Amino acid sequence: MxxxxxxxxxxxxxxxxxxxxxxxxxxxxxxxxxxxxxxxxxxxxxxxxxTSKEELYLEMLLEIADSYVNGLVAVTGQPGAIRDKLLGIGQHLRGFFLEHGQLARMVLQDPGPVNRELQEHLFLIRKDAVRHVEALLAEAAAAGQIHPVDTDAAARFFLAGLAGVLLPGVIQELAPPEAVTMAVDIFLEGVQGTVDN
Amino acid sequence: MxxxxxxxxxxxxxxxxxxxxxxxxxxxxxxxxxxxxxxxxxxxxxxxxxTSKEELYLEMLLEIADSYVNGLVAVTGQPGAIRDKLLGIGQHLRGFFLEHGQLARMVLQDPGPVNRELQEHLFLIRKDAVRHVEALLAEAAAAGQIHPVDTDAAARFFLAGLAGVLLPGVIQELAPPEAVTMAVDIFLEGVQGTVDN
Amino acid sequence: MxxxxxxxxxxxxxxxxxxxxxxxxxxxxxxxxxxxxxxxxxxxxxxxxxTSKEELYLEMLLEIADSYVNGLVAVTGQPGAIRDKLLGIGQHLRGFFLEHGQLARMVLQDPGPVNRELQEHLFLIRKDAVRHVEALLAEAAAAGQIHPVDTDAAARFFLAGLAGVLLPGVIQELAPPEAVTMAVDIFLEGVQGTVDN
Amino acid sequence: MxxxxxxxxxxxxxxxxxxxxxxxxxxxxxxxxxxxxxxxxxxxxxxxxxTSKEELYLEMLLEIADSYVNGLVAVTGQPGAIRDKLLGIGQHLRGFFLEHGQLARMVLQDPGPVNRELQEHLFLIRKDAVRHVEALLAEAAAAGQIHPVDTDAAARFFLAGLAGVLLPGVIQELAPPEAVTMAVDIFLEGVQGTVDN
DNA sequence: TATGAATGAGCGTTCATTCAT
DNA sequence: AATGAATGAACGCTCATTCAT
CATH class of the missing domain: 1.10.10.60 (Homeodomain-like)
Structure with a gap:
């Protein structure tokens, strides 16, 4: 043992x-x-x-990527209002940046020197993340809570925007939790806007 | 000569x-x-x-970064409605990705192997870009066109979100111009939301 | 047990x-x-x-070398005509190549990465083999069956020539048994030549 | 220049x-x-x-192999009695061993760690050398100077036997020129034997 | 005794940088 | 100013050997 x-x-x-x-x-x-x-x-x-430095890097990256998506699934799977879910996503993302720093960027944005295969694997993971947010939006749209939008683009806009808010710039700096709330509210208001009309 | x-x-x-x-x-x-x-x-x-490979890289990066900010200034400096300005920003960003591909990411997100000094230089450039968008938002807020928000975070949310929409994932792929319109409208609706109420 | x-x-x-x-x-x-x-x-x-890879290699080599000399002794020790003995040597050599392939070369020609001591040990073994052929030739010369020659050089010429005939070139290829007969006959005729005159 | x-x-x-x-x-x-x-x-x-250690090794080996064959051609191309030509070959081989020592063995016997392609290239070079000796023997046989034998095997027997005579055993040792004469005479007598009868 | 996980010395190869021309 | 032959520090990876179990 x-x-x-x-x-x-x-x-x-x-x-x-x-x-x-x-x-x-x-x-x-x-x-x-x-x-x-x-x-x-x-x-x-x-x-x-x-077997090699590269393989070690890839395994490490995939492990992190998995934890990212799993966290996202956990958050979006919970019952609750859409705003709470979006806030949960934001908090998850913030925790993810907090825990993995620079590596989070590699997962979410640019993995660096990886072969095509892994690049596509990571792409699928990111797409998976986007899909979960999309599902959220589609569900909300079906329930009449938000305006029917291009859910794919909207989800990517939301996730990328969140990342941009969370990482103000220089390495290691991380925006406070309130930034998440603000971003979520802007986004939510944006997608709800036309519904209200 | x-x-x-x-x-x-x-x-x-x-x-x-x-x-x-x-x-x-x-x-x-x-x-x-x-x-x-x-x-x-x-x-x-x-x-x-x-003097070195690194210095060449830095100069190249700064040159590109300058063209990015200059383009942004040109767009935001034009008189016009805020929506047109935001759309202009989106189009500028799209053109920037189109022209510089992978390098655009280095400028906007992760410069890679650069020393602290340049990292901060780039940060200042990005901040400069954010400032111009902020100014736009502040002006619109002052004019009562949008809700008064944390303009810094909102500007970063907008710019990063745009980048996320424009780069769907794998290398070399670029979202169509309509994606810009959608992102701008979501954002604009989002920041206008409470104002309308 | x-x-x-x-x-x-x-x-x-x-x-x-x-x-x-x-x-x-x-x-x-x-x-x-x-x-x-x-x-x-x-x-x-x-x-x-x-105790080490090298020692394992040496023991293995010596074991093979011993089997080589022992076979040679067995063949030359039999009573019979000199031609039959030379043919027996050729057949033994052929069997040796057949059984040990590349290793036979290491034993007979170049042992590769071995220390001086083993190199000399192998040399003694090869010399031993030569001695047995020499004894054969000396005996035949004494009996007037062949011309009195430099038996050391003649024995080495015979053994090396045989090896050359048996290994036509590329790895794993082995000459047919008839090649042995031919080589033996050329050699025997050569050493008998002047005697006949 | x-x-x-x-x-x-x-x-x-x-x-x-x-x-x-x-x-x-x-x-x-x-x-x-x-x-x-x-x-x-x-x-x-x-x-x-x-481009690599291996390529350097190969080029070096081929260069040496060429000098070996060229020398052989020069010797066998001269007009003269067959015995003189065989002696010339022996002297050339002796000089070759003298100049290249251990490397000569790699060329003539076992090249060591080379890829199949070079192995075959070396094989062709060795075959080339054998061919020149064969031509000599065939010519002599046609002129009735020697017995008609399997010229390929006989040539290999001669060349390999010579090498065996020249390298008595341990590294760096080289047989005296007289050994060449003896080997040539044994061989020549051997191939002439039946003719005389 | 038998094992194989752990080790690190050693080496082939790359490439940023220099400098003689 | 322009060049590219020359350089050697640096690093990924292998594998003989050790040793705790």
Whole structure:
């Protein structure tokens, strides 16, 4: 049992170290040796668990991407008013940035040096995220709560806008929770606008 | 005269080549030799005009960033209704993505491997862009055309949301002009909402 | 008893596996792990029986070299005409190449990456083989069956010539048994020539 | 002109250094850095002239192989008695071993870690050498000077036997010129034998 | 005894930068 | 000013060897 723990532990240790190091310096400036040291293992050990630096990066990225979508699903799946759901999305996104910093950007915007395959995999993940927001909007539109809009574009506008509000600019800075509320209200008002008329 | 022309010409050639090569492959995968070849000059010549690969990258990035802000200023400076101005911003952004592709992302979102100083320089440029949109919003709010909001956050929400709408996901894809209209209308409705009430 | 059997068995298993793997890929491209897998034991077990990859290689080589000389002794020790003995040597050599392929070359010609000591050990073994052929020639010369020649050089000429005939060129190819007869006849005629006169 | 000299010089320098280092330690133990140092150039310079360690090795090997065949052609092309030609071949081979030591073995016997393509290229070169000796034998046979034999096998027997005589065993040792005479006489007597009868 | 996870020295290769011409 | 041959620091990856179990 301890063996299994140890093994699983090493894998997780290395992934966690990879997260920290890749986040701190980006893919190219991160040296495998740094990741190994950060993980508290030898350089060769990294290669016992991952076939290459690139593969390690990809696995790390996909893991994060999954946690992003899973969180989103959890939030949108809850019953409740649309505004609360949008606020929940905003808070989830904020927590995601808070936890993963620079890496969140790689997941949400530009993954950097990844092959076409992963690029498309990430794209599908992002699309998945967009789909969940779309479903929310479509449902609200069907219920007459909001104006029927191009839900795909609206969802992307909302998610990207949120990210822009949350990351004011320089690295590591994160907008306060109120910014989420404001963004949600602008967006919601925007999509409700014509309905009210 | 020819010398001066040559110099200026070489400088521009190299910067233009750098744009193409950096855009195509990113900072790390771009080799100085590739840029030199693309520019039609010798590898050593690049170092006559720029002290390092990094400096070349920075100058290129700043040049693009300037064109971004200048275009934004031109659009927002025009007299006209706020909706037209916002649409103009969207079209400018779309043209910017169209022209610079991957590099636009570096300017607007993540510059990649740049030192703190440039990072802040870029931040100031982005902030400058945000300021112009803010001014627009503040003016409209003063004129009672829109609801008084946190103009900084609203401006960032608008710009980032636009970018998200324009870049649906995978590289090189660009949303059609109608997407701009939709985003602008959602946003405008959103910030006007409470005013109308 | 089982322990001893096991030990002896493991040792033989590993040596046999080493023969196959070293023969297939050569010393440097053979990985200890491959040999262990081929032998059906764990990687660490190899080091229970041999102190290093090099030592394993040497033991394997010496074992083969011994079988080479022993076969030679068996053939030359039989009573019979000199031509039959030379043919026997040729057939033995052919069988040796057939069985050990690439490794036979290492034994007979170039052992590859071995230290001076083993190099000389192998040299002694080869010399031993030459000595047996020499004895044959000396005996025949004493009996007046062949011309008195420099038996050392003649023996080496015969053995090396045989090897050259048997290995036409590319790996794994082996000349047919008739080639042995031809080589023996040329050689025998050559050393008999002046005697006849 | 000096530039061209320098360039050609570098290429030759590196090839010459490669010959020395590969001959001294074999392919795998030779480090590119050693070759560079031996050539008096930087490590990177090696890669300006050769795309990889393997390619450098191959070019070096082919160069040597060419010099081997060319020498053989020069010797066999001269008019003269067959015995003189065979002696000439022996002397050429001796000089070849003298000049290239361990590398000669790689060319004549086992090239080591080379891809199939080069392996076959070397095989063709060896075959070429055999062909020239064959032509010699066929000519002599047509002139009734020697017995009609399987010229291919006989030629290989002769060349390989010569090599065996010339390299008594341990590295760097080389048989004296008289050994060549002896080997040639045995061989010649052998192939002439039946003719005389 | 047997194992295989862990290790890190070692090496091939790249590429930004220099400098002699 | 312009060049590109030369350079060597840097890094990803391999694999013989060790050692805790």
């Amino acid at each position: 301890e063996d299994i723990c140890a093994q699983v532990g090493k894998n997780k240790q290395i992934l966690a170290a990879a997260r920290r190091v890749f986040a701190a310096t980006g893919y190219y400036q991160a040296r495998v040796e740094d990741i190994a040291r950060e993980a508290g293992v030898g350089k060769g050990t990294v290669y016992e668990y991952f | 020819e010398d001066i022309c040559a110099q200026v010409g070489k400088n521009k050639q190299i910067l233009a080549a750098a744009r193409r090569v950096f855009a195509a492959t990113g900072y790390y995968q771009a080799r100085v030799e590739d840029i030199a070849r693309e520019a039609g000059v010798g590898k050593g010549t690049v170092y006559e005009y720029f | 089982e322990d001893i059997c096991a030990q002896v068995g493991k040792n033989k298993q590993i040596l046999a596996a080493a023969r196959r793997v070293f023969a297939a890929t050569g010393y440097y491209q053979a990985r200890v792990e491959d040999i262990a897998r081929e032998a059906g034991v764990g990687k660490g077990t190899v080091y229970e029986y041999f | 000096e530039d061209i000299c320098a360039q050609v010089g570098k290429n030759k320098q590196i090839l010459a250094a490669a010959r020395r280092v590969f001959a001294a330690t074999g392919y795998y133990q030779a480090r590119v850095e050693d070759i560079a140092r031996e050539a008096g150039v930087g490590k990177g310079t090696v890669y300006e002239y050769f």
